[in-house]
Amino acid sequence: MKDFKQRNILLNPGPACISSRVKKAQIIPDICPREREFGDVMERVSKGLLGFVKNTNNASCVLFGGSGTLAVEAALSSLVSSKHKLAIINNGAYGERMCEIARLHDLNFIEFRSDVLELIDYDGLLGFLQKERPDFLALVHSETTSGLINDLKIISKLAKPLGIKIIADCMSSYACYELDLKEVDMIIASSNKNIQGMAGVSFVIANDDLLEGAKYAKSLYLDLASQYKYFKKNHQMRFTPPVQTIYALDEAIRELEEEGLENRYKRYEESNQVLREGLLSLGFEVYPKNGAGVIISAVMLKDGMDFDKLHDYCKDRGFTIYPGKIAGLDMFRIANIGMIDSWDMRLFLEILKEFERDFKS
Ligand SMILES: *Cc1c(COP(=O)(O)O)cnc(C)c1O
Numbered sequence: 001m002k003d004f005k006q007r008n009i010l011l012n013p014g015p016a017c018i019s020s021r022v023k024k025a026q027i028i029p030d031i032c033p034r035e036r037e038f039g040d041v042m043e044r045v046s047k048g049l050l051g052f053v054k055n056t057n058n059a060s061c062v063l064f065g066g067s068g069t070l071a072v073e074a075a076l077s078s079l080v081s082s083k084h085k086l087a088i089i090n091n092g093a094y095g096e097r098m099c100e101i102a103r104l105h106d107l108n109f110i111e112f113r114s115d116v117l118e119l120i121d122y123d124g125l126l127g128f129l130q131k132e133r134p135d136f137l138a139l140v141h142s143e144t145t146s147g148l149i150n151d152l153k154i155i156s157k158l159a160k161p162l163g164i165k166i167i168a169d170c171m172s173s174y175a176c177y178e179l180d181l182k183e184v185d186m187i188i189a190s191s192n193k194n195i196q197g198m199a200g201v202s203f204v205i206a207n208d209d210l211l212e213g214a215k216y217a218k219s220l221y222l223d224l225a226s227q228y229k230y231f232k233k234n235h236q237m238r239f240t241p242p243v244q245t246i247y248a249l250d251e252a253i254r255e256l257e258e259e260g261l262e263n264r265y266k267r268y269e270e271s272n273q274v275l276r277e278g279l280l281s282l283g284f285e286v287y288p289k290n291g292a293g294v295i296i297s298a299v300m301l302k303d304g305m306d307f308d309k310l311h312d313y314c315k316d317r318g319f320t321i322y323p324g325k326i327a328g329l330d331m332f333r334i335a336n337i338g339m340i341d342s343w344d345m346r347l348f349l350e351i352l353k354e355f356e357r358d359f360k361s
Contacts, residue, residue, distance in 0.1 A: 018252065044250060052174070054181065059207045060206070063202075067200070073222055077219065082216075086137075087111075088137075094144055120150060129159055139166070145298075148293070149292070170187045172337070173293065178261060296335045
């Protein structure tokens with residue numbers, strides 16, 4: 001079998017670099033996904049995904065075929081009935097996306113807006129929640145727009161005493177940060193970020209009673225309670241699953257179990273640290289200055305620096321970087337997720353240095 005000798009380093013915020021081992025796990029004899037043996041694989045995957053979250057004794061993981069946004073849309077539209085009130089923290093593109101979902105599904109919702117590059121004013125948030133008394137608070141844990149972390153521990157301490165259920169888009173924090181169902185009520189993530197699998201599966205983790213109650217969808221496909229009940233009964237998705245992606249995810253879970261969640265966090269943290277320090281020493285401005293996680297860095301382009309030129313220069317040398325205008329500022333983003341480590345970051349910093357030298361005139 002072809003061994004993947006060419007190594008492209010993806011520094012975009014997912015899909016991330018994945019191992020040959022995970023890629024190869026997709027190549028399997030033809031199988032009808034309605035067969036029992038495939039149901040067993042999905043059952044194992046679902047349990048495996050739960051295993052990276054704390055306090056899941058009464059919880060399940062519901063799988064959908066589709067990218068992360070699908071699971072966010074399914075969760076919000078299924079949970080919030082016409083009698084409910086939803087609050088959404090909006091401090092980046094993915095918070096904004098939740099608002100768009102709420103608008104399209106005609107949900108009764110209110111927005112808590114906050115600066116894209118600054119920490120949330122938690123006192124302000126508390127006041128907002130006390131005044132509005134929503135049933136659900138939806139938010140993005142790691143805002144992939146900027147790398148800003150919305151602190152689940154703090155937010156949980158504010159919202160829980162008010163009886164508010166927390167729905168967290170953990171797309172770019174799951175499988176790196178330790179998440180806890182005592183802090184958040186619903187966790188949403190996907191197969192192609194820190195878990196280091198192929199794109200195509202998204203999932204929702206929550207306690208069974210919450211999943212069973214998520215029955216207000218006005219869409220056939222995005223119906224969380226139905227997907228949950230069907231899976232529980234049949235060990236199957238209701239509709240055709242992305243078979244090969246699930247085999248890859250099964251392998252990616254094993255890889256993470258072997259590496260350990262804590263070690264994955266440490267690996268990402270080290271990459272992030274090397275990257276940040278290197279960028280600063282090259283004279284770049286790196287954001288967010290406070291509250292950044294270990295996943296994503298937003299970097300300001302220097303005066304006269306052309307993103308497309310930089311992108312092509314890095315790409316020719318095996319590194320893919322990602323654009324990202326934030327709040328009208330000319331930035332690009334580096335995600336240090338996937339099967340890469342701090343040595344790749346050092347290499348990338350060398351390339352940046354050479355770029356600056358080559359284009360200095
Ligand atoms: C990646 C991501 C998503 C999902 O995006 P898709 O393109 O649908 O996979 C949602 N929220 C956040 C915070 C993300 O990083």
